[in-house]
Amino acid sequence: QVELVESGGGLVQAGDSLRISCAASGPTFTTSGMGWFRQAPGKGRMFVAAISESGGSTQYTDSVKGRFTISRDNAKNTMYLQMNSLKPEDTAVYYCAQRRGHEYIWSALSAYDHWGQGTQVTVSS
Numbered sequence: 001q002v003e004l005v006e007s008g009g010g011l012v013q014a015g016d017s018l019r020i021s022c023a024a025s026g027p028t029f030t031t032s033g034m035g036w037f038r039q040a041p042g043k044g045r046m047f048v049a050a051i052s053e054s055g056g057s058t059q060y061t062d063s064v065k066g067r068f069t070i071s072r073d074n075a076k077n078t079m080y081l082q083m084n085s086l087k088p089e090d091t092a093v094y095y096c097a098q099r100r101g102h103e104y105i106w107s108a109l110s111a112y113d114h115w116g117q118g119t120q121v122t123v124s125s
Contacts, residue, residue, distance in 0.1 A: 002026035002114040004096050009119030016086050020119055022079040022096030030074045033099035035112060036081050038092035038121075045095065049081060050106035059106050063089075086123045093118040 008020035022034070035050035049070040050059045058070050069082040079096055097112035105111055 002028060002098055004098060004114055004116035006094065006096050006116045006119035009094065009121045011122045011124065012086055014087055014123055014125050016123070017082070017084045018086060018121060019080055019082045020094055020121065022081075022116060024077045024079070024098070028098070029077045032101070033103070033106065034072060034079045035097045035099060035106060036070060036079075037095045037097060037109070037112075038090075039095070039118075040089075040092040045109060047107035047109075048094070050099070051079065061107070083121070086121075088123050088125045091121060091123050093120050 003025040005023045006020060010018065012018050031053055033050060033052050036048040037045050038048050039045040047061050048064055049068055051070045051072055055072045060068060067083065067085045072079040095118045096116045098114040099111050100113050103111035
């Protein structure tokens with residue numbers, strides 16, 4: 001049974017930094033790719049970043065490249081998203097997700113079969 005629990009969200013000002021975490025339970029974390037998605041009010045859930053099983057490969061949506069960094073610690077069964085230079089348009093609920101094996105389109109919602117409950121990130125201007 002896979003359970004994903006996000007934490008670390010909060011209210012920050014534009015330009016600030018924040019790190020959110022995703023703690024995973026279950027035996028498949030270290031053999032699964034992972035991803036972060038976000039959903040702003042009134043909008044659909046959108047891809048933010050993804051990471052391979054080992055952490056050696058990453059992908060980002062264009063709007064966060066150079067500002068956000070995805071990482072994982074397999075010894076702790078935890079994934080992170082370091083967010084720097086935050087902007088008001090980064091305001092959203094952030095979800096972590098576990099990817100199915102052999103999925104090649106890391107940015108697709110359908111590539112992920114386990115989701116956390118989300119953590120709110122609010123950036124004030």
